[in-house]
Amino acid sequence: MPAIPLLRRVFAGFALAVLTGCQPDLAPPLDQQLYIWQRQWRPAHEQALAESRADFSTLRVLALQAQPKAGWSRALVNLPRLKADGRPLIAVVRIDGQLPALDLQLAGTQIAQLLADWQAAGLAPSGLEIDHDSGSARLPGYTEFLLKLREQLPPGLKLSITALPAWLDSPHLPALLQAVDSSVLQVHAVSDPRRGLFDPLQAKSWAERWSRVSDRPFYLALPAYGIALLPDTGGAPVVESETPLNRPGERRELLADPQQLADLGRQLRDKPPAHLAGLIWFRLPLPGDRRAWSLATLKAVARGDTLASQWRVELAGQGGLFDISLVNVGNLDLAVPARVELNVESCDAADGLNGYRLQQSPQHLIFNRQSSVRVAAGGRRVLGWARCHGIEQGAWNVYP
Template sequence: MVSFTRLIGLLTALALLSGCERQDAGPLDQQLYIWQRQWIPAHEAALRDSRNDFSTLRVLALQAFPQVGSSRARIDPQLLKQDGRPLIAVIRLDGQLKALDQDQLTAQILQLLEDWRGLGLTLAGVEIDHDAGNARLPAYAGFLSHLRSALPATLPLSITALPAWLDSPQLPALLATVDSSVLQVHAVSDPRRGLFDPQQAQRWAKAWGRISDKPFYLALPAYGVALLPDAGGAPVVESEVSLERAGERRELLADPLQLSALAKALREDRPAHLAGLIWFRLPLANDRRAWSLTTLRAVARGDSLVGKPVLAFSEKSGLYDIHLENPGNLDNPWPARLIVKAQDCEGADALAGYALQQTADLLTFTRLRDGRLPAGGQRAIGWARCANIDQGGSHVDP
């Protein structure tokens, strides 16, 4: 029979061990996907400004499609060498591929890794991104085992994973072939229902943690897409590349406030084996379908999000340039209406995206189409030549 003193000692030791385990878990790691097929000069500033908040870069390296074959992303190796963060090469194998040619794909991946090493790049891992249906998971696991045996033993192998795989009894065997997984919880169902459901994402993460005994990450959205109809009326998704199609576009954008709340919930009630968050994707300057880097960094840090556009004016010889400014850290939609109190105006006009209505003492700018004002950004909306503009009496309507 255990003495009272010994029982207290055992309980104290267990408490200390439990505390150490929680401490060892540490904060959630924050990583970034770089998904541009061709790098441009804007990557330099984006990499520089993201360095302090994101530990690792997962870079699109190679894509394989049905019929058209494989193509490599045109990266800038010098920028990646200068950046110095751990680098994971992502191999995208299109889900419509009828079969995976193990020997051919493995040879292509090995050649890619050798070429990147020749460019002076040191890899911290390889990630395979393949949206296989549940029925094809055994074949996919066979390919991953084949690839694992061909890769250097010290090079970690990970996969992008789908929540639908939770229903498959083959999932444990698939996860056994890799060192970690990245659960994609955005744009996994009908895009007409939206890009992201935070409650569903949290449920998927907890379910994944119960099945996986290895570290996993959540891939979270920091982007938007547009839906437009094809000839038959079905939705077509337009993302980074504009499509030469007519028709009205319906814009969908992941909500930073929702993602911030989810990240907070995951920190406070962390699913088993969750190692971190990977944000899709690194935003470049003038990327109209991605959050600004300012907003992305604020969400990753867990900062409070604040953003409210304000009117600003610059005047020279009675000519006023009228523009919006967003001094906060949260991207905002263009306001629906802007009211400017003005006197004795000889002329005025709105710029693209707004229409102007002018009365004796008011200039009313009304939004014609949707748009976003990035955190820390500004946008000209019009001009006016007036005797006086009452800046204190002018205001922005949501």
């Protein structure tokens, strides 16, 4: 074989290797997981699980909790449904931070029985997560508790903890993180609620600081829900979440902003902090969960899709009698618009429904919002009805 062609091939291969080596390494996609936090499972879980399966790799399920007055109690999880889902599974044990002390013997007994019952139902959790809001001064005792608990767990079962940004200032944090396989840094609902539910800049800063404390993998727990603040006689706000509180007073609604979370997710994918293993979303939404994003919006944010909002007005009826509905055809949950106008021919009767008041003229029906509610992505809401000789299809305007 002639020498020159061989040299050319060697040089070409070398050049290709150099060019390939100069390409920046693409960051692997961040793992996306879900918390299931309902204390009592409902039939609606079946559909929610099915619709979430393609976008979320792992389920972290509230399974057991200990509270100061109520003691230990199980979440009423549908174990056959969880088994049918088939995804990797992590059991979450919530231990209230207000407990005066951690009882290792009692906790170990409760956790061992939980794992045995799940195993008998055909479930094989890959991990156990302890969710305990320990004060920073008590971290040494918490570390000792975790080390001893780990000795009692089945071989191969990973141990993780929910962690708080306040621990970043503790000199005991490195030892705590060495006691577990991974941690879940919660960056929502960790400050005075009057300052908001979530701050993306603060969350990113906490994640970067956390990445420098330990070489163990960690996850970020991110919000996909809202709360309401009620005034209290003592001046401090009372938080209303999934369960309505029988208290008077005006509610101030706080909802995590999907666009803020989408922007943060993109930044973390583009430049992830060291040891960041993924994102865990709180929580799996069910139909009728008025303080959670819809699953459509949650999946769009997790995937990094562009968020878009769009209303469509639809008419349904016959014989001149129409139901008039708003349909959210985007992937972003929306508050109903302030005003909707339709071009019509003469109408014999009409009225607004579901928080809309009708203003009528010979050529227009104008529905004005009196109270605001959110409509989930893909959802619909009837805003009124009309008996008219004609309503122009497509001749409508929506004003936010």
